[in-house]
Amino acid sequence: MKIRPVILCGGAGTRLWPNSKNHQAKQFIDFGNWTLLDKTLERTKASIYDVPIISTNKKYLKQVKQHLKKNKIKKYKIVLEPAKRNTAPAILSTALIKDIPHDQPLMFFTADHLIEKMSVFNKAINKNKSNLTDQNIFIFGIKPTSPSSEYGYFVTKKIKGNINKVTKFIEKPKEAKAKQVIKQKGYWNSGMFFLRKDSIINNFKKHQPIIYKNCVNSVKKAKLKDNTYYLNKVSFIKATAKSFDYAILEKTKQINAVKLDIPWSDLGSWKEILKMYEKNKNKYIKKKNVFFRPWGRYTNLFEGKNFLIKELFVKPKGILSLQKHHHRAEHWLVTQGNPKIKLNKESFVKKPNDHIFIPLEAIHRIQNPGQKPVKIFEAQVGSILKETDIVRFEDLYGRVK
Template structure:
């Protein structure tokens, strides 16, 4: 039986300002109503499979858990990586987990942030791959290239087989001239990043070519602990693991030594890694002027552009082939044919320690979300949404007082052991150092405005005493 493995640890910064390190692209509904992660999980409904193994970064655990819950896909507890170490270690953790319950497990490894335009060819390719994986082969899926793309890895076709081809070699992202030669030769396909193999075969191969990764992941899983909906691996063991992709750690050295060990199955499923705004533009519906538009947009004499507005009117006049993305706290304007250079913007944000690199103005928490709508010297205003039945931690602050005004719903507020209920148009004041908590006892979302005032208004000024979500 297939064990799906969904790797949800990427940061997706090439799609900044939509995608940021604390809320990356796999959690965004970029190509439909569901997020890319949810779409990846929902594809599994066309397959007979065992519970899925999902791997994500510690920082994204509650986002992942909520989106997985909404997808209603059976799954193991979500494996948390203390820190990202690329795909080879992540898959190793999944392989060890799968072998705990099934010594013959076959893994279907899928990134959580890709788009598959046609489901039936995807499922057909998976069915073909199952037979090859059952014979002990490592299987990868190749996409017929439509351009000399320099942002993808390539796989060279080897000998034709009854099912696909042998993989002659794996090549990382080439320069433009090399990529053009690959496409013209008709001997190369794009590397989709989707794989299938038996868990034990993967681990044996990893141990052969990269013993340090194997050893670190083995040690990390020996001291795993379940925590709510998650599995925590041993942090010190995993942090000692080298960071490497499956392509570098296994596929490249394996194909160099053994030309029939890896099978490449073609997949004509309209695949995209949604890795740039140009790729996103290609996936979205367009108007008569070939503009892909989202939000409140007026486009005059505008052609071939991607125009996305989150919460303001966006107007363009007399432009062509541009990307304009407006979020609550940032605006990006770029040449659609040069969006790879957005990484330079992200690099400057990181160099300047700008918060906009990591998080949006609207920040999600396991209990709901908040939107920092205004701030100045010694004050910060937030709009807070608390999910039905959810509760914030019991906490206190050394440097700020808070004033809560309920907009809709009912809040159960506890301040220094005194409980009170605050309803619409009512307010409550929390002094500095008061121990307090906020709960939504109702069946609809609780909305309130929080006004913080004080000398230090950072999120680090939170001392937690109790927390339903295990946060320190």
């Protein structure tokens, strides 16, 4: 029996646009003729997978269908949530549809992850297919590249059959704690799950009977039209809004881990997005988008909807004007050198891999006091992303009006 991929595609993307009413869901953001949902759908085309099921909500139905068409996926099912109830009801309701046999292995992907080396990933999944039972759950750990406080972690121990059993979860620890967890061979919790349909049912019956009862009713009364299940709203909204982690993973004892050492990110912050653009910058560079200034130069790499990605090159002893912006905030990722940053009344020196957030209307400046160039990747986020949105207060090069 092939593995059935289920794509969870209901996230709103508010983390990237905290002050915006027009925030874009992360899985649909165009990063340069590709989206994270494109990448996820591409994953499901591997030979080990059956046709995909997409769990989303009504407001995203049109965008999901556009992505399926763009990726030439003709066979699929969509399960539509009539209200936001977090991942536990979404996962259970999708598993309950009649298209899925009782002992079907299900691979739950989130629609907003960037995963490389998919052959390694798929090999690990296929290898563990025979280890699935009607009770256990496999989760996916990624070997940390740094002690990040943006991700949750877990720790494992080896048990019979060379299986890694999860012994402890650590939720988004501070950096110092994250370092300790990594020393204990902790892995990032990627938020992907691999389990059988009967395991989902048994775990919800045992640990979340109210969610189980209401999701069963919601699926029983669902309407099927054009490959899309419209879940019953009256029943679905009675299901408690809980994450799958909180509802099931924290309560069940039979959690195993697939540990992977592959490039992975959920692109959940502008820092991660900037790292992605830095890694792939050669795909985005065009000579006509390089602009020279007295302090060095900048290159516009990609302009998306309400965001612009640039690379700044500040020559030794170069200093930008003291400035602010009315219509945009900025995220900076230092990739080379040690810039001196002024932000309102504070001044500080940063090092490579440091992230700096410049809020709307904040007065700021970049200075390179060193002998080597400084490079900074910048994400401008806002309604106006033009050079006209610069108010200068001081400038070495006579540009203050």
